């Protein structure tokens with residue numbers, strides 16, 4: 001197996017591109033694909049200050065590394081979710097990476113800074129853990145980006161993630177979500193620009209990139225993810241991809257090129273900045289009264305912390 005660029009020994013095959021690469025040229029491919037996504041969707045301008053949402057997993061750490069390599073002023077933000085040992089280990093991975101690379105890391109801890117954690121918020125509000133977690137992440141990343149004067153928040157969603165979400169939204173024809181599924185959401189009053197620079201790269205490529213770049217990420221998944229519908233969609237798409245390499249890319253890229261605009265009318269009003277009020281607690285734009293984040297904090301902060309459970313059984317995270 002030879003590298004298609006230099007004919008040296010290859011370390012990875014990328015079936016989607018029908019090509020093999022050595023370590024150097026594979027890392028270059030990943031960098032080029034990231035730069036291409038940024039340019040193609042006008043995600044960032046040269047010299048932009050970017051806040052990278054880092055979880056300790058392969059995608060977010062690789063993204064931080066890539067944006068730094070591409071010359072952006074990229075700082076990290078890690079959110080301590082209070083999900084048992086998983087959160088302890090992911091926080092440690094992020095801190096070690098930032099220290100080794102001399103990068104600036106900001107941290108917010110849900111329990112220490114806001115008085116709750118994800119499992120407790122989920123139990124108290126009867127939301128799923130991922131819903132309580134997603135709401136907290138969106139609010140706190142937006143707030144940190146605006147307060148820190150960043151031009152954009154970048155997240156490590158890769159092609160597999162985005163294709164799985166698209167698959168789920170299409171299966172149910174959730175047109176309001178389809179209308180918003182774009183790798184860049186422009187800034188609007190009270191909300192920073194949000195970008196996903198890894199949408200041209202798959203899960204396997206991100207894992208290989210981390211190994212080749214010596215990035216120590218945490219391999220374990222969040223224990224709350226089990227049973228998540230998206231994992232099923234990913235498996236289904238992986239089967240299709242195995243039989244027909246390139247399908248995932250064609251599905252997602254084709255949607256962006258030829259379909260997403262057709263759903264524009266289905267976008268919810270607030271997607272366009274239609275919030276008419278400010279939250280009476282924190283001041284973010286909202287539809288009325290108290291924003292969803294402040295309502296969550298109001299109910300969850302101070303509640304008795306709950307043990308981690310899955311389907312009613314305690315789990316050891």
Ligand code: SF4
Nearest residue numbers: 129130133222224225
């Ligand atoms: S799996 Fe759910 S709870 Fe865990 S980090 Fe992701 S969104 Fe949060």
Ligand SMILES: [Zn+2]
Nearest residue numbers: 003006022025
């Ligand atoms: Zn090569």
Ligand SMILES: [Zn+2]
Nearest residue numbers: 279282291294
């Ligand atoms: Zn609020």
